[in-house]
Amino acid sequence: MSTPAKSSAKSPRETSSGTSRETAVLPPLDDPSVVAEHRRMKRRANRGRSFTYVAAIAIALWIIIPIFFVFSMAFTTEETVRSYPKNFLPFVPFSTETMRFFLGSEGVLKGLLNSVLVALITLVLSTIIAVPAGYAISRYVFPGRELFRISVLAVRAFPIVVLSIPLAVLFIRTGLFDSIWSLSLMHTALALPTTILVVSSVFASVPYELEEAGQVFGATPVQSFRHIVVPLVLPGIAASGLFTFVLSWNEVFAASVLTLDNRTLPALVLTSLANASPAFQFAGGFFLMVPSIIFTFFIRKYLFNMWGQVSK
């Protein structure tokens, strides 16, 4: 504490006011010493908060700078990409040369298309399968419900690598190998547990009383589901669908193992990483990141809902 403020707080009136048992009399509220003291103490009280802002900005920079660097390299000339030392000015010079080089590389357009198709098929398949299951878990009490829930949870913990190889062998035998369908089947298996849990938490957030209320007012169970539940859960289901899309888009191990000529983008990038030019890498990195950046934006509202539930 600064001494001037404190000494001025002991005004003459206090000393004249008598015994020490009496409450000390403070200077009037608009006294400059009080104003100054309050300002100082406010600052002190806010110091922790300022520190939190500094930490927040530091962490945000740590996350943003690498992304920014890759994005800026993805939209510049090949010469800049190869140059050293790199300039720190973003997107200077701005050019689509890197991007054109990447998109013109062999297999890239097909890989992009494959990735989109696989992700879409996975999204549709896993949503169709997960929605009834999620609804059952959140709405019904039935023998085996806990067992099912725990199994789904446990499945999440199993590593992809264990699945990929036997599936590859299986798909080779059945002639499904190296097709976007086989990969979608695999990705659906990967996404399903999470999707089921997320969907069930989305349904759980819509009270069953609403459905019952609908039925009380004369709707059939299907109608009340259609008109009351569906509109309320649609955003949550969409978020889980986005999650599935990104999971499939990102998945690289199974994609590399299960495809040969029909590579998805990550598999293509991974298998050609060793002899890829920097331009190829940056533009590839850009394409791999974009969906997740969009995804995170749309699901940020559901983040804790989803992962809070999933992590239970």
Added chain:
Amino acid sequence: MKSRRRSLVPYFLIAPALLYLAAFFAYPMFQGLLLAVYDDEATLPLLDGPTVDGAEVGRLSQGSGITISDRQGNRLADADVVDNDEFATGLLTEQWFQVSGEGIEGDEVSGWMPESRLRVRDEAADGTVLGGTIRPRLGQSGDPSTALRAEPNESAAEIGRIGERVAVTVDETAVLEVWFQVVDAETGLEGWAPSRFVEVFSDDETGRIDRGTAGEFTTKFIRKMVDDRKFSSAWRTTLMLIGMILPLQFVLAMAMALVIDARLRFGSGFLYVFALPMGMSDLAVGILFFSIFSGNGLLNSFLEAIGVIDAQKLFLTADTQGWILFAIVLAELWRATSIVMVILVSGLQAIPRETLEAAELFGASYWQRVRHIVLPLLKPSIQVALILRTILAFQVFAVVIALSGGDVVTVLANETFRQYFSLRNNNVASAYAVFILLLSIASAVFYLRAVRAQEEVRPS
């Protein structure tokens, strides 16, 4: 919540998911386990003659040394001749043609002869042989004519002979698989086997059993994995990385969670940025950090700009494993901390505000509150996050490939990939996968325990 008694509806609803997980999860999982311990090509039955319906005289295990005492062609069913990589490996074939032309007696003859006796003169656009002339037997005494047989087989009955240089038309083509009569170098067991299961050495006399057709349980894939020169470095590195990453990750995630929970202005903006890496693949992040640590990458440029170094420093070479590990740790920290943060924030949000205010009011400083209130109450979330991260950390490999080429520094998942992708060894790859699975199950047991712990702590 509905609790219709004994309703079948929920079972119908979960049936598709159950079936799907059974077909594409449980079954392959089982197959994967099997691949690691079951060799379905372990032994090769030897037959008493060069035909598939011959009687079995004994079995040779894969890799047995043999000598070849005789060989003979055996016509393949057309269905077998389709392009089939697995089938064709090691397959020795010869073609026989059914030809017709003028025989040595001047009559019209028709019969089978091997491809070695025909000079092909006429082919269809798709390569089908249509006709040719009989090759002369140069520098050979004896009968210059060629025998025609009833079947595409050396031992079939001779049904005519045809002279050299006579033009013939080809009516049919047969593909014969060569069968070997082999003698086991150790036991002397003798019998016939198709060429595709036998590897013949360059002397054309000796060889070994390449693969069998009958399976047996074996530990050889596991032994092969354990004996692999990369195995010990792979699991050591995996565990070391987990040991280095997880504590740092937890500290960083806790900081991020506390920042988010402080409800700053633009809090949702910070949350978005903090959560950004959550959806990114480890490959993308591997590339990201490669671009930072590569020779002409961001780090070098930055260090040179501020004058710390005056020439490029190479971080990602075989001699700088330490730097590679450092880059991997940073990349994983960057990528996977967000999910830990989200789990911790969910946990933080479940702590009533008044509980923290009470602690503050009763004189606890910020750090005392974190230590005495927040951390104990977050324990279940922390457990869950740590174990989830451990399981996922076993599966990381694209970052490692991107930063080290998958060679200088290797991890278990990367070895799995290498065994499958580069070495084409499904069984050893599966052994690696099963090893990862076992490590994961150990964590999963904790994981499920943690669930129970969390449910107990939560007040009703």
Added chain:
Amino acid sequence: MAEIRIESVTKAFGDKVAVDDVSLTVHDREFLVLLGPSGCGKTTLLRTIAGLGMADSGRISIGGRDVTYLPPGERQLSMVFQSYAIFPHMTVRDNIGFGLKMHGEDEAAIARSVDEAAELLHIEELLERRPADMSGGQRQRVAVARALAMKAEVVLMDEPLSNLDALLRLEMRAELKRLLADIGATTVYVTHDQIEALSMGDRVAVMRDGKVQQIDEPNVVYDSPANRFVGSFIGNPPMNFIDATIDLAADGSARALVGEHEIVAGAALSDHVTAAATDRLVVGVRAENMHVTVEHSEGALPATVQVVEPLGSQNLLTVLVGDSRLKVSTHPTFPAKPDQELWLRFPPEQLRWIDPATERVIYG
């Protein structure tokens, strides 16, 4: 000495001003209740005293020490929270001793204080248990014991009884009052329950829209509300309000008319009417302060019974006087049934006269 002095404290959340230029003093060892409907700013005011939300402007001092912007831990006060805010992972003993431990007391002293506090609240046998399996009443006792163990001169209470069931609340109310009187702490107690406020407080401060409407002893607040809001908020049933016209006679004396009927007004009313420059006033009168008769009497107003509610110790009648609906309490034996005609007489000394423009009680 722990007098709490609040001077011109204002606290806003965004555009919403929760506490609006409030000044009041809580005397040493006084039990002050902050009473008001939800959203009136009473909890916000308590939190600015506690330091859980800093005031935007003004000054709060405790015992002559300016604490306006001190963190809560340095204000030397303790608090009972509405949700009790018991630490679920600690035993009751650790909960009660938490504040002392944070203030660096030695173990023996903590144990002694914890035992004392536990004895006061009769929860000695709970000390080693965890809160998870305790009832609401037990948690409440732990929360109070934790606050008392601090031996702080100022104890703040934020609706501490609101989560208890009715019977337990009644029991705890008396016990809390006795405990706080015994230890002689200066207490600020927030509640929305007027019975709690009237029965416990040395003084009651009634708040509305961030401002203190009236601060006085319970019976004064009840009998002589400062304005229409206080009258309507306090008391069950609330005070009745009847529109009246004022007829100022040439001699300066004022007569009040409800409809056609004249209510005899006190002699001093005319001065107040003149000062307020209005010919319309609102008469406030409590249900138990009217005389009800079946027969007509001098100066009585005719009323029609609408509803009869027997409440045991009294019968509560809802009656119609002109256009005004009044609540009248009668002896339980009073014969009344719906649609019956009754006569009401208003004793002048029980009437409170309210200026409809300012809603302030101007006389009575």
